Structures are given as structure tokens and as C-alpha cells.
Amino acid sequence: MAATPLVSTKKCPFCQQWSEWELRPTDRCTHCGHLLDPQAHQRAEADAVAAAQPQKSALRLIEIRPEDGPVLTFFKWIGRGGQLLFIALLSFFVWVATAIAA
Secondary structure, three states, X not given: OOOXXXXXXXXXXXXXXXXXXXXXXXXXXXXXXXXXXXXXXXXXXXXXXXXXXXXXXXXXXXXXXXXXXXXXXXHHHHXXXXXXXXXXXXXXXXXHHHHHHO
């Protein structure tokens, strides 16, 4: 007796016919040619667009722009140092609290 490979199928939301489905968002119905899972296709496109955009950092430091003058740049560097010092102290206190609790 020969082993038959397992085949996934999905009912087309447009023509209501069953088609082979390889679990890809680009799979199309063999009867009408529409996408078998339009929502997955939209999610895949949205993920591709999001991956193409530059990632924003969760850490919001003061932005230093090239058009800022030298005095403003100096004070922004001081402010950024204060931000980093605050983050470091807060992280240290969280570490101490978790070390004591454990």
C-alpha cells in the first residue's frame, strides 16, 4: 500500500469550491483564481511595508539635528547625558529590587 502525502485544502470564500492550499498568503483558488486567504495576504503586505520602514527606538533621546548651532548642540548633549544617567539609575534600582526579592 503506497503512502499518500497529506494535502491541505481550503474552501474559497468567493466560489465556495475546495482548492489545494499550501498555507501561503499568495495561494489562489484553482477554480476562480481569487486569493484563498485575503486577510493573510493583507497582513503579509502590511508586514512587508512595516519591515521596509526604519525601526523607531523605544528609547526617546533628545534629537540633535545638523542645523542646530554649537551652543544648542552642547546643551542637547548635556540633556541627553542626563537622560542616560536617569535611565541607568532607574535600571540599577530595578535590578536591586529584583535581586532583593529573589
